[in-house]
Each structure stands twice: as C-alpha cells, then as structure tokens.
C-alpha cells in the first residue's frame with residue numbers, strides 16, 4: 154500500500170451513455186482550427202509577449218493557414234487592446250481570417266472589448282463564465298440560477314452592442330468555463346439559455362466551446378461528455394461545437410481526437426501545446442496525427458523547425474527535445490537495433506520507389522516536415538553496427554562488408570564506453586581512418602611492380618617495396634593475382650604469413666576524383682582473422698594497402714594477446 158494520501162482524491166464519475174457511438178467513428182476531415190496562442194498561451198507565459206513577439210506569432214499563424222485566431226483579452230491588458238487596434242488599423246488581418254477576443258461576462262469588460270475590435274471585418278467575441286460545481290461553490294458563491302444569470306446578462310450585453318459596430322460581423326462564442334467539472338444537465342441549461350438570448354441560426358451559428366479547463370478524467374470521458382451534449386442540447390444545426398482541451402493528465406491530444414470522433418466541429422489549441430500549467434492541446438500534434446493517417450490537416454507544417462523556433466522565440470520557453478514531431482531528437486535513433494531497422498527501411502524504400510511511407514520506428518517522413526535524414530542515426534554506447542555503417546555510408550560513401558561492420562563497431566563501442574559520449578560521423582571516420590587506413594606499422598606498403606603472366610598460366614609476379622619497422626625492403630612473389638603474389642612475397646622474404654579469407658572493393662567518388670576502397674579479411678598466426686582496408690586511386694594499390702593494413706592489425710592484436718590485454 155502506497156504511503157501517499159490517496160484518501161484525498163476520488164474517481165471521476167463515468168458518464169451514463171449506454172449507446173455511445175464515438176468509439177467506432179474515424180476522423181476523416183480537419184476541424185475548424187482556432188489558435189489560442191496569443192491569449193491562452195500568452196496568459197501562461199513567465200514573460201507575456203510584447204507587440205513585436207505577438208505580431209510575429211500572428212503572422213506565423215496566418216501563414217500556417219489558421220482562419221480563426223484568438224488575438225488576446227483586450228479588456229484585460231493595454232498591450233492586448235493596442236495589439237487588436239494595430240491589427241485592425243494596419244490591414245494585418247487577411248480577408249479570410251477572423252480574429253477572436255476573450256472577455257469575462259462583465260459589462261465594463263465587454264464594452265471595452267467592442268472598442269478593441271471596431272473596424273474589423275469579422276470578429277468572434279468569446280464570452281465565458283465558470284460553471285463547475287467547485288467554482289460555483291468556492292469562487293462565485295452562487296447557485297445554478299446565479300451562474301445562468303451571469304451568462305445570460307453577458308450575452309444580452311454583447312447582443313445589444315452588435316449594432317454599435319455595424320461594419321463588423323460579430324460571431325458569439327460562449328464557453329461554460331470548467332465544463333469538465335460541470336454537471337451535464339447544467340451545461341445544457343446554461344448553453345441553451347445563452348442560445349435563447351442570442352438566437353443563432355444555421356446560417357449564423359453560435360460557437361459553443363466546451364473546455365477541459367482542467368483535464369480531470371480519461372479522454373474517453375471527455376468524448377462521452379461531448380457526445381452527450383450533442384445528443385441532448387437543442388438546435389444542433391445552430392451551433393458549432395468547439396473543443397478546448399488542456400493537458401493536465403497528459404492526454405490533451407487524445408481528448409481532442411476522441412472529442413472530434415464524438416462529433417465536435419472545431420478545436421482550440423496552441424502550437425506545441427504551450428498554455429496554462431501543462432498547456433493547451435497541441436494543434437500541431439493533432440494535425441500531424443491526422444496527416445500520418447492520410448487526412449489533410451488543412452494547416453501548413455512544412456518547416457516544423459522554423460515553427461518551433463518561432464514558438465520558442467515568442468513564448469521564451471523551449472520545446473522539449475522529445476516533443477512529438479517537433480523535438481530535436483524525435484527523428485534520431487540511438488539504439489543499435491532501431492538504427493539497423495531504419496537503415497534497412499530507408500534502403501528498401503529507395504529501391505522500391507514506394508509511395509506509402511513505411512519505415513520502422515519513423516511514423517512520418519522527416520522530409521515532409523522540412524527535416525532531414527541526417528539526424529536520423531546517431532551513435533553512442535547504445536548503438537550497434539547498423540548506425541555506424543549507416544553514417545559511414547551516407548557521409549563517406551564507404552560500404553563496409555557485414556563482418557567488418559561488426560568488427561569496427563567493437564572499436565567504436567570501446568570508445569563510446571570509455572567516453573560515454575555521442576560520436577559524430579566525422580568522429581567515426583577519424584576512428585576508421587586511424588584503425589584501418591593509417592595502420593602502417595610495422596609494415597608499410599611503398600610501391601610494387603606487378604606483371605601478369607600469360608593467360609595460359611594465369612599468374613602474377615610481383616616485386617614489392619615495403620618498409621618493415623622503418624627499414625626499406627624489397628621482396629618477390631608469385632600468385633594467382635596481385636594480392637596473392639603480394640602475400641607470397643611477404644611470406645617468403647619477411648616471414649609474414651597471411652591468408653585471404655574475404656575480399657571486396659568499390660569506388661568512392663566519381664570521374665577523375667574516384668578512388669578505390671578495398672576491404673580484405675585476412676587470417677594470420679593462430680587463425681586470428683581481421684580486416685584491413687586500403688584506399689587509393691589505383692585499384693591494385695588499394696588492395697595491397699588493404700593487405701598491409703590487415704597485417705599490421707593482426708600484428709597489433711597478437712602483441713596485445715601476448716601482453717595479456719586481449720585481442721580486438
């Protein structure tokens with residue numbers, strides 16, 4: 154039994170909705186989006202946005218395609234009032250965008266709100282008062298009738314002011330704030346009372362916004378509340394049902410999605426979920442969830458890094474590196490098996506020219522959000538051969554044979570285990586260069602003269618020039634090809650016994666700059682096998698350098714074994 158004071162809490166009561174239909178519904182179209190970054194997001198900031206930050210956010214939201222934008226609470230702050238005036242007076246509001254302003258249901262605040270929007274083509278006046286049992290008791294000290302009266306009086310005042318700004322088309326949005334803590338029959342009563350005053354029509358509907366001001370239960374309960382409301386509140390065709398989830402339980406996005414399945418038409422939220430406490434619902438997250446299901450989200454999110462930078466600048470708050478779709482690390486795989494699977498998935502896609510996106514561990518193509526594959530695979534102590542091979546292939550054009558991938562990943566593992574740090578592609582190449590291409594001691598290849606014998610004998614003869622422990626040596630050998638002849642010369646003249654186990658070669662670069670890279674797996678004394686790698690413009694020299702590289706690595710491994718350090 155936990156020592157936590159569990160007796161202080163009680164379970165949210167389920168909604169009685171026996172024939173609920175939302176669980177079998179599917180989201181097939183985008184909701185009407187409304188950004189509340191400039192109001193709900195802004196009111197939650199340590200340092201609220203000033204004019205310049207507000208304008209940058211507003212322009213970004215317009216560019217993204219939001220058609221409804223809550224620009225502030227003009228009666229609460231001079232900055233918000235002035236900002237509304239600035240937008241109206243400077244032609245900042247595109248013809249197809251409607252601004253929205255929030256106000257409490259209080260006379261002086263409503264009047265001031267109308268002053269703020271005067272001259273706009275169209276505006277949503279968003280009126281709210283709290284309706285929950287808790288707020289009725291502890292904040293307002295009112296019974297149900299008293300709360301209905303606040304809402305009705307506020308609506309009447311809004312209605313009476315509409316004619317004072319005839320050039321502006323006014324839409325009323327009403328929010329029974331703290332809806333999730335409100336009895337459903339009372340939410341119905343107060344919303345219907347507001348509609349009775351406003352008299353919406355199907356052509357000029359009211360927006361009824363049902364906020365999860367505080368997220369209090371599992372998201373299915375929110376969906377039940379929405380479906381119940383739609384089934385029981387009159388005049389369905391005369392109101393747009395809007396959701397306004399917060400994220401207190403970490404399920405704001407799920408609540409919005411289930412709420413849409415339950416029949417909601419509209420969603421209010423913010424970019425990356427900024428907002429009071431744990432935030433408003435993240436509209437980018439919902440939109441991209443839809444996108445990954447093949448549904449047009451009707452928001453442009455092609456450069457998510459730019460959006461994130463804007464949100465971070467305006468809010469002066471960071472977006473978490475693991476934030477869905479937007480975080481710095483969300484298209485990055487560190488663990489080996491993930492890297493391996495992603496590498497294979499991307500490779501298969503390229504080969505098959507697939508239209509449908511299916512890559513293990515990547516629910517979305519990073520390129521669709523303006524991000525690149527480069528950051529997909531990073532290497533640290535949790536990584537395996539797949540990630541190492543991927544980076545060397547992508548950045549340096551090296552196609553390591555599978556057994557060499559395994560061998561080299563042990564070298565990398567040794568390094569990352571010691572440092573505990575991530576290694577970049579550049580670090581990896583440096584390690585690879587030192588370990589294989591620079592393995593020149595004690596044997597250094599200098600030059601060769603190789604003569605093929607006649608076709609009849611299919612043999613090569615070689616004169617080898619090498620350095621052994623720094624001293625120039627010349628050796629002669631015969632074999633079935635240059636590598637075989639080179640090994641023969643090393644064995645005969647220098648006593649270095651090597652046997653080729655595996656060999657592969659490919660070109661790196663193109664045209665005059667092309668080089669050959671050779672990978673040879675060689676068996677040395679004591680049946681130990683290791684790889685050597687050579688790189689040169691000349692195909693034969695690349696191979697002979699690879700043999701020398703293997704000889705040196707075998708020599709070093711034998712020396713370590715003898716010293717009791719253990720072979721690599």
Ligand SMILES: CC(=O)SCCNC(=O)CCNC(=O)[C@H](O)C(C)(C)COP(=O)(O)OP(=O)(O)OC[C@H]1O[C@@H](n2cnc3c(N)ncnc32)[C@H](O)[C@@H]1OP(=O)(O)O
Nearest residue numbers: 193196226228229257258259281282283292293303330366
């Ligand atoms: C869930 C949400 O996000 S709601 C939006 C919340 N956002 C904000 O509040 C940010 C901006 N607000 C403010 O700056 C201030 O609250 C102001 C300027 C609007 C009003 O300031 P004040 O009048 O000084 O204080 P305050 O907001 O605390 O008002 C409290 C009074 O209004 C009443 N009230 C609160 N909300 C409402 C409402 N929606 N409708 C009618 N009356 C309300 C309270 O009962 C209280 O009444 P009392 O003074 O008789 O006890």
Ligand SMILES: CC(C)C(=O)C(=O)O
Nearest residue numbers: 281328330331364366
């Ligand atoms: C003003 C209302 C809609 C609000 O922000 C909330 O309830 O969270």
Ligand SMILES: [Mg+2]
Nearest residue numbers: 193364366397
């Ligand atoms: Mg809110």
